[in-house]
Amino acid sequence: MxxxxxxxxxxxxxxxxxxxxxxxxxxxxxxxxxxxxxxxxxxxxxxxxKARGAWSALSAMDPDLRSAGVMAYSSGNHAQGVAWAAACHGAPAVILMPSDAPALKRANTAALGAEVVLYDRATESREEIGERIATERGLTLVRPYDExxxxxxxxxxxxxxxxxxxxxxxxxxxxxxxxxxxxxxxxxxxxxxxxxxxxxxxxxxxxxxxxxxxxxxxxxxxxxxxxxxxxxxxxxxxxxxxxxxxxxxxxxxxxxxxxxxxxxxxxxxxxxxxxxxxxxxxxxxxxxxxxxxxxxxxxxxxxxxxxxxxxxxxxxxxxxxxxxxx
Amino acid sequence: MxxxxxxxxxxxxxxxxxxxxxxxxxxxxxxxxxxxxxxxxxxxxxxxxKARGAWSALSAMDPDLRSAGVMAYSSGNHAQGVAWAAACHGAPAVILMPSDAPALKRANTAALGAEVVLYDRATESREEIGERIATERGLTLVRPYDExxxxxxxxxxxxxxxxxxxxxxxxxxxxxxxxxxxxxxxxxxxxxxxxxxxxxxxxxxxxxxxxxxxxxxxxxxxxxxxxxxxxxxxxxxxxxxxxxxxxxxxxxxxxxxxxxxxxxxxxxxxxxxxxxxxxxxxxxxxxxxxxxxxxxxxxxxxxxxxxxxxxxxxxxxxxxxxxxxx
Missing domain, CATH: 3.40.50.1100 (Rossmann fold)
Known part of the structure; x- marks a missing residue:
């Protein structure tokens, strides 16, 4: 870095x-x-x-990995950033969001073309769930900050x-x-x-x-x-x-x-x-x-x-x- | 033009x-x-x-006229534009506003350094008051659009x-x-x-x-x-x-x-x-x-x-x- x-x-x-x-x-x-x-x-x-980090990550990815799809976990802004950057690059995106995320952020993420999966912020670990889904579907995880x-x-x-x-x-x-x-x-x-x-x-x-x-x-x-x-x-x-x-x-x-x-x-x-x-x-x-x-x-x-x-x-x-x- | x-x-x-x-x-x-x-x-x-037009007018004025001061009639955005541009040029500004103008706009105009003169729409003529003050103080009128x-x-x-x-x-x-x-x-x-x-x-x-x-x-x-x-x-x-x-x-x-x-x-x-x-x-x-x-x-x-x-x-x-x- x-x-x-x-x-x-x-x-x-x-x-x-x-x-x-x-x-x-x-x-x-x-x-x-x-x-x-x-x-x-x-x-x-x-x-x-968040659009900046998502654009940076997507634009730096290997094109084959990128076209297989990306995944993110986010309360909303990273979600929208990744959904937007993925759509711009023609890549599918799955976004894991807490069920109490603001309605506007959930709606926007879906409208930007991403698949939204909800989880419970208080009782579940988004990192664990995210990594499991990413592995199952062959998606590349775009972490919100430690990346x-x-x-x-x-x-x-x-x-x-x-x-x-x-x-x-x-x-x-x-x-x-x-x-x-x-x-x-x-x-x-x-x-x-x-x-x-x-x-x-x-x-x-x-x-x-x-x-x-x-x-x-x-x-x-x-x-x-x-x-x-x-x-x-x-x-x-x-x-x-x-x-x-x-x-x-x-x-x-x-x-x-x-x-x-x-x-x-x-x-x-x-x-x-x-x-x-x-x-x-x-x-x-x-x-x-x-x-x-x-x-x-x-x-x-x-x-x-x-x-x-x-x-x-x-x-x-x-x-x-x-x-x-x- | x-x-x-x-x-x-x-x-x-x-x-x-x-x-x-x-x-x-x-x-x-x-x-x-x-x-x-x-x-x-x-x-x-x-x-x-409106800040653009006011800046243009003030910056194009003869410096001696400008330092004598400017005047505007407005209850809104032109008032704030002229007040701001005048303050930036170190010129006094008198803004004639109706006494029923929104408190926010009066407060903003005054806070930008202009002298706000209120008049009663029903009983007073802003042109008469404006011309009297402009003449007394040697102020130049900045019209809102036909200028x-x-x-x-x-x-x-x-x-x-x-x-x-x-x-x-x-x-x-x-x-x-x-x-x-x-x-x-x-x-x-x-x-x-x-x-x-x-x-x-x-x-x-x-x-x-x-x-x-x-x-x-x-x-x-x-x-x-x-x-x-x-x-x-x-x-x-x-x-x-x-x-x-x-x-x-x-x-x-x-x-x-x-x-x-x-x-x-x-x-x-x-x-x-x-x-x-x-x-x-x-x-x-x-x-x-x-x-x-x-x-x-x-x-x-x-x-x-x-x-x-x-x-x-x-x-x-x-x-x-x-x-x-x-």
Whole structure:
């Protein structure tokens, strides 16, 4: 896992993956007490950065293996990313999803042409089920984060941030990244290490599901006690990845954690000030930037909104709670 | 009013105005029955394309006049655009707004640094008050659309569409544009005439407030009977502009009109499929592309979402009505 793999992924992505903009708002700057630069990966194909990792993995596969089909397990965004990238490559895809995944994500994954298989998040291991089905059907498993080509694809976000930060005159800043298994966090960190060493990545997680923050503090992998009970479904994972954590430990931290209500607040501000749709797990980094200013240093902060696949009722609830502007 | 003014406006805008992306979704393509390319100007500074025209006007002004200050009449997006552009240029701005303008828009305009002067629609004349203040303080009026440098600024959207369409391999398509006074429509049409002659601009308006469509049919300027009763507040104007209509008549048409409910449907699809926030008047072109397929020709259609400054309650109402995904 190195910067050359990220650069190769960026070359394979050209013409297929969107270069998302870097957005600003004087209103967000005022709330945060520093300049806030937002990378809205909700505008990526399939509504999240996961399209990058999936494209990278599929485009790097042996064509014969790829045409036999791929498999993924995911609460939704990796599912849609793999379904989309598979459809673009003409490859069949089977996606294993928790039965409590948001309806929009389930529907979208199926509509993108994938076969969806549901499992119980609380009592079953998606890794075990996934590997069994993949073996039975001769499918290649595309892991959501502990997969070098997936990390390389997510790292292309970091290459863009490095270039866009330079254009904006930012030479030192913290980069807040919504963090589940750590694929996006580690990929961005590797890209910034090579191309923007003044940028330091800090993972942001939901309170109570902050395995990466605790692992960084402990100096070794810590698990979450539970995997249910957060609205931030996209970024709740059992523990940091075996590939991602050593990178995160070397390059990132300290971690941050925000409450579900703070995530909803971040969603409302994305709506009001940036005109983009963030899902709860995609809004935790923005929430930290806006609501935890004393836990951040520097005149400027870069924030990744990692996805926007949220059910309408949840989004409207966030606005009802935090959408007042006066 | 010519293409060179638009190219000059684009040069002055470099580094200040965002180049918004061109977004796609296989779900929108399926609904529309053709490929749909969406230009989300809701992601522009201040949440609408109006920042482009305001930037163009302010950046083209004589510096001494500009530093004396500018004035605008507006209760909405033009107000915020002028306030923002004036603040960026260090120029004072006075915005005359009706006392019943939405609190959000008043607050945003003031927060962007403008002096907001309220007047009573029922008992006071904004022109009288505006002329008195402008004369007293030596302010220059920036008109919302019938102003060459404003049209030139809005035309930079068209330069970007021409370039992005070429990158996407589109050499012929209709370009649906949300249309009020016609500044954006005429600016895009002039840019496409010069740089993408296979693109034809078609204005889209709210039903019952379709003065441009009727003017095109009649061959001369027609007025709207009423100015109240549409949720598409941003694009309801008394009649086409004296500068904009001759351009629209020469290059654009036929016009399209959609109902308020269709505009809400467009907003919901922008949320679900593109993860961007559209206001009702900003969604009419997308609504036409999705819901009026038989009134459009060609394999591909380009759509401008002109703004995203919508109250949370209105947005949530659109999702409650049209946000179902199954």
């Amino acid at each position: 190195n910067i050359d793999m990220i650069r190769d992924a960026a070359r394979r992505a050209a013409g297929h993956i969107r270069r998302t903009p870097l957005l600003t708002s004087p209103f967000l700057d005022e709330i945060a007490g520093r300049r806030v630069y937002v990378k809205p990966e909700c505008l990526q194909h399939t509504g999240s950065f 070098p080509q997936v990390i390389a694809g997510q790292g292309t976000v970091g290459l863009e941030i490095a270039a866009q930060a330079a254009e904006a005159g930012i030479d030192a800043a913290e980069v807040l990244v919504c963090c589940g298994g750590g694929g996006l966090t580690s990929g961005i960190a590797l890209a910034c290490e090579a191309e923007a060493p003044g940028l330091r990545v800090r993972p942001v997680e939901p309170e109570g599901f902050d395995d990466v923050r605790r692992s960084l503090l402990a100096g070794g992998i810590e698990r979450n006690d539970s995997l249910s009970g957060s609205i931030c479904d996209a970024i709740v994972t059992p523990q940091p990845g075996d590939l991602t954590f050593p990178i995160i430990r070397r390059l990132c931290g300290p971690g941050l954690a925000v409450s579900d209500d703070e995530a909803l607040h971040g969603m409302a501000q994305a709506f009001l000030r940036l005109k983009v749709v963030a899902e709860p797990g995609g809004a935790v980094a923005l929430a930290a930037a806006l609501l935890r200013p004393t836990e951040i240093t520097g005149d400027a902060v870069v924030v990744v909104i990692s996805g926007g696949n949220v059910d309408p009722e949840v989004h409207s609830g966030a606005l009802a709670r935090h959408g007042r502007t006066s | 010519n293409i060179d003014m638009i190219r000059d406006a684009a040069r002055r805008a470099a580094g200040h105005i965002r180049r918004t992306p061109l977004l796609t979704s296989p779900f929108l393509d399926e609904i529309a029955g053709r490929r749909v390319y969406v230009k989300p100007e809701c992601l522009q500074h201040t949440g609408s394309f 060459p440098q404003v049209i030139a600024g809005q035309g930079t959207v068209g330069l970007e569409i021409a370039a992005q369409a070429a990158e996407a391999g589109i050499d012929a398509a209709e370009v649906l544009v949300c249309c009020g006074g016609g500044g954006l429509t005429s600016g895009i049409a002039l840019a496409c005439e010069a740089e993408a002659p296979g693109l034809r601009v078609r204005p889209v308006e709210p039903e019952g407030f379709d003065d441009v469509r009727r003017s095109l049919l009649a061959g001369g300027i027609e007025r709207n009977d009423s100015l109240s009763g549409s949720i598409c507040d941003a694009i309801v104007t008394p009649q086409p502009g004296d500068l904009t209509f001759p351009i629209i008549r020469r290059l654009c048409g036929p016009g399209l009109a959609v109902s308020d409910d269709e505009a809400l449907h467009g907003m919901a699809q922008a949320f679900l499929r593109l993860k961007v926030v559209a206001e009702p008047g900003g969604a009419v072109a997308l609504a036409a592309a999705l819901l009026r397929p038989t009134e459009i020709t060609g394999d591909a259609v380009v759509v401008v979402i002109s703004g995203g400054n919508v109250d949370p309650e209105v947005h949530s109402g659109a999702l409650a009505r049209h946000g179902r995904t199954s």
